[in-house]
Amino acid sequence: MKRDASIALVLFALVALLPLSGEAYWMRLGTTMLMYGVLAMSWNFIGGMAGYPSFAVAAFFGLGAYAGAVAQKFGVPMGFAWVGAGLLALVFAALLGVALLRLRGHYFAIASLVVAEVLRELVNSMTGLTGGGMGLNLPIPAMASVDAQARFFFYVMLLLAAVTFTAMLITANSKLGFGLRCIQQNESAADMLGVDTTFYKVSAFMLSGVFVGVAGAVYASWVYYIEPPDVFDVLYSVKAIVMVLLGGAGSMFGPLVGAAAFLSLEELVWRNYLEVHTGVLGLMIVLLVLFLPKGLISLSQRLGRRGKLR
Amino acid sequence: MSALLELSSVTRRFGGLRAVSDVTLSVPQGEVLGLIGPNGAGKTTLVNVITGVHPASAGKVRFAGEDITRVRPYQAARRGIARTFQIVQPFPGMTVLENVAAAAMFAGGLSYGQRARDEALQHLRFVGLAEVANSNAAALTLAMRKRLEFAKGLAMRPKLLLLDEVNAGLNAAEVDQALELIRAIAARGVTVLIIEHLMKVVLSLCSRIAVLHHGELIAAGAPQAIIEDPRVIQAYLGKRYARAQAGAHG
Numbered sequence A: 001m002k003r004d005a006s007i008a009l010v011l012f013a014l015v016a017l018l019p020l021s022g023e024a025y026w027m028r029l030g031t032t033m034l035m036y037g038v039l040a041m042s043w044n045f046i047g048g049m050a051g052y053p054s055f056a057v058a059a060f061f062g063l064g065a066y067a068g069a070v071a072q073k074f075g076v077p078m079g080f081a082w083v084g085a086g087l088l089a090l091v092f093a094a095l096l097g098v099a100l101l102r103l104r105g106h107y108f109a110i111a112s113l114v115v116a117e118v119l120r121e122l123v124n125s126m127t128g129l130t131g132g133g134m135g136l137n138l139p140i141p142a143m144a145s146v147d148a149q150a151r152f153f154f155y156v157m158l159l160l161a162a163v164t165f166t167a168m169l170i171t172a173n174s175k176l177g178f179g180l181r182c183i184q185q186n187e188s189a190a191d192m193l194g195v196d197t198t199f200y201k202v203s204a205f206m207l208s209g210v211f212v213g214v215a216g217a218v219y220a221s222w223v224y225y226i227e228p229p230d231v232f233d234v235l236y237s238v239k240a241i242v243m244v245l246l247g248g249a250g251s252m253f254g255p256l257v258g259a260a261a262f263l264s265l266e267e268l269v270w271r272n273y274l275e276v277h278t279g280v281l282g283l284m285i286v287l288l289v290l291f292l293p294k295g296l297i298s299l300s301q302r303l304g305r306r307g308k309l310r
Numbered sequence B: 001m002s003a004l005l006e007l008s009s010v011t012r013r014f015g016g017l018r019a020v021s022d023v024t025l026s027v028p029q030g031e032v033l034g035l036i037g038p039n040g041a042g043k044t045t046l047v048n049v050i051t052g053v054h055p056a057s058a059g060k061v062r063f064a065g066e067d068i069t070r071v072r073p074y075q076a077a078r079r080g081i082a083r084t085f086q087i088v089q090p091f092p093g094m095t096v097l098e099n100v101a102a103a104a105m106f107a108g109g110l111s112y113g114q115r116a117r118d119e120a121l122q123h124l125r126f127v128g129l130a131e132v133a134n135s136n137a138a139a140l141t142l143a144m145r146k147r148l149e150f151a152k153g154l155a156m157r158p159k160l161l162l163l164d165e166v167n168a169g170l171n172a173a174e175v176d177q178a179l180e181l182i183r184a185i186a187a188r189g190v191t192v193l194i195i196e197h198l199m200k201v202v203l204s205l206c207s208r209i210a211v212l213h214h215g216e217l218i219a220a221g222a223p224q225a226i227i228e229d230p231r232v233i234q235a236y237l238g239k240r241y242a243r244a245q246a247g248a249h250g
């Protein structure tokens, strides 16, 4: 645990230097990577640790985005709106978890997939509050320059990523994380062994919701205009899952590595194969997951072992 | 002796099937009770009723003086009811030590950390698995996995240990080892209910035997009385067994 914490500290400190580049492009990419890092790490709680293939990331993200936006519309200061969005996602995850986590495997996956659709329709129909299909404008934060604004949101995402990582590290090295591993391995055996499976699964689901909720709210402020199909996009769920699988499920750095690798690939492929980029990207990811089933992170472990001269 | 476990008129239905039918049975503290009966008699179902996996459709289960008819499996585990599975179920992706430590933490009430691991290792020494403590649980042989089940059961600090065919699939030498282990566990004061097809094992371990047939308790009593009971011979032991017994007696 200490080792992981030190590595993370160095990693986050290095990332914090990125604004020195001064390039808007790198700032935007960095902020996006950190945001997806938060999404992927969050999915790791329920998908990686507990083994429940959740597609609810998009639901938490959209909920957070709209909660933050609506709160600011009613004059709540930005920071409070973000925290409030996280708390709302936390409560929503608890209620949703109690209802959905009775289902297992595909059934759970499908049920969690539908949640974002339902929320989107709800937001669409509540025109008075949310602007419906017209979308919602957010106040533009009063800042000295466009650059200062970019830096601000970059550091906010960095902080959120660091908090999410810390929560993940603490969870993985606690009774909660151990119990989740038992559930992932064999749920009924875990139950027989004294694990309160419902409580543990709902806790994992809440952890997988809260930071995504904040990320959604921060995202809304960052782009200062949101509409239902944008923030309730199922791709948020799919990408988070692919990133974790790409990086290495159940490992500490897998989600972050996966997020960085995925977005780098996406940028690269998008620039070079403009016409067919989704196809090429999909193919590369399938190959990677096929040939590195334990994710990119297993490469470093393999090299590390060789380096130890045993 | 006060009764640790009391079943009163327990019935468990699966659709139209009465897998356990109106069973009344009490197990005193410290007893080693054998539960026998033909395939499909309802033995495993009775264990599932006691542990809350398939709660009773009717009747009451009391444990240590409290009503546990409706408790969930994890609650039964925390109250001190441990079971082994007819089909062994380790956490395959964890080490042998972690498997036992999980039992010590979640049912045994220890917190996460070194103490749970130390205690797990003690139990592994007791069942003779200390050498493989850090191996993957999936890599164990069947006999070792059964012993792992014992270690997990002990780590739960049970008052009552339910053993469901722990000897199935073991060779004669392995069965003898398991017998030793069960005796040692009983000697610690743990009440044991053992489901077993090998009469040799039942007779050498149990102070009392209960017989299930089509979900009903058809007999319960001292081993000698049970093997001579005509209903038990008819339903389970069979004529050949009776004749062999008669021959052995003279």
Ligand SMILES: Nc1ncnc2c1ncn2[C@@H]1O[C@H](COP(=O)(O)OP(=O)(O)OP(=O)(O)O)[C@@H](O)[C@H]1O
Residues within 6 Å of the ligand: B014, B017, B019, B037, B038, B039, B040, B041, B042, B043, B044, B045, B046, B086
């Ligand atoms: N979950 C279930 N759903 C439906 N029927 C079940 C279920 N569990 C057991 N049964 C039925 O209940 C009856 C008793 O089964 P049980 O497994 O308790 O028998 P058993 O005495 O343990 O047999 P064996 O010696 O083969 O292990 C059987 O007819 C079985 O098919």
Ligand SMILES: [Mg+2]
Residues within 6 Å of the ligand: B043, B044, B045, B086
């Ligand atoms: Mg059985």
